[in-house]
Amino acid sequence: MTRILPVLTILLALLLFWYAMAVHMNAPWQNTLNNRAGLENVPFMDFAQQAWAQDKPVLPAPHQVVSEIWNATIALDITSRRSLAYHGWITLSATLLGFAFGTMLGIVLAVAIIHNDASDRSLMPWIIASQTIPILAVAPMVVVGLGAVGLTGLVPKALISMYLSFFPVVVGMVKGLRSPEAIQLDLLRTYDASPVQVFWKLRWPAAMPFLFASMKVGIAISLIGAVVAELSNASGGGLGVRLLTGSYNGQTIQIWAALFIAAGLAAVLVAIVGGAEKWVNGRMGARA
Structure with missing residues (x-):
């Protein structure tokens, strides 16, 4: 209490x-x-x-937003294009797809950076520079460009989500993989451990807390990327489309309802990553 x-x-x-x-x-x-x-x-x-x-x-007053959420979710069929559940599922699908690819890309880049000095000097500046480009400028170009070659639906939105989510994973994993102290690395060398063994038995477990901390940030901004991408394509579905149509029609209650659904999705996704963090770190004996 x-x-x-x-x-x-x-x-x-x-x-x-x-x-x-x-x-x-x-x-x-x-x-x-x-x-x-x-x-x-x-x-x-x-x-x-x-x-x-x-x-x-x-x-809008709070009860108006709650009423709109109820009427646009529980009171409507989930397959209805007026349903927030329908649009939320589209946004969630793009978010998870982009987050999965962004996480994998971030891990691969981080491994390359810590094992190769040339990669560190060449990749890291460009990775940082990539995040200085406003997402509102990138999203329309990606959506329109991919649409011109026939790639529509979840793919453009997932790419925008990946573009945003890979960065915190790269930064966190680089820090995590470099977190073992010199004395720990020297100890494994005295055991004649190979670089692969050092990676899996020392660097990877040490990086787990950093990875999950980065993934919490990555999953949240991945959702933001999906919503921003949807703002560039009003013909598709998603919470971004609901925000856009609400803005065009002056439906502020609809806008706030979509915002709350998006915030709720982000909170649930971060909580899921947090639960996975506790389970994995507990199994590995690491501190969450």
Whole structure:
């Protein structure tokens, strides 16, 4: 209870602040509506309820977002293109595919970097430079370019996710694979261990905590990459498409619902990686 109480207190404070800001930000349009209807001197609570019930509010109230999530998930068939579950599955598929390829690419590059000085000097600067390019500029070029050669659907979105997720894995794995101390490496050399044995028996176990820490970051930004890629292709599905259509039509409640679904997906994915981290590190005797 002592752990839950602070969380509930912060959550309650955020909800109260959200409701207050909803009234403040929706007040100008509500005043316009009341003036058109000939309503004057509306009591504050009635005015607040009006502001919390607008169809296209500047800032939707929390209960409006919850209602939209319910109506767009539980109340709809999962195969409906209006369902957030349908769009969430498309985004999740692209995220997982891109994350898997990004993780594998990051591990391969990290192994090459620590075993070859030329790779370290040549690859690492370019890997760092690749992340200085704004993703909003890259995504449309990738989506349009691959679409021109017939690659559509999950592939362009997965590539954008991979582009974002491989970087933290490379950085984390390089640090992790180099984390063993010199005395540990010297000890294995006295045992006449081969480079392969040193890698699998010392470097790889030592890198596990770094790998999973990087994967937590990678899975979250992989989801961001998938959503950004979807913003460049309104004809497909995904949470990014829901955000885009909501923006075009002024459906702020739809936008916030899609944002919360995306945030929920990211939280679940990070939690899954965290659970895998505890299990793997526990089996290997490493510190999580």
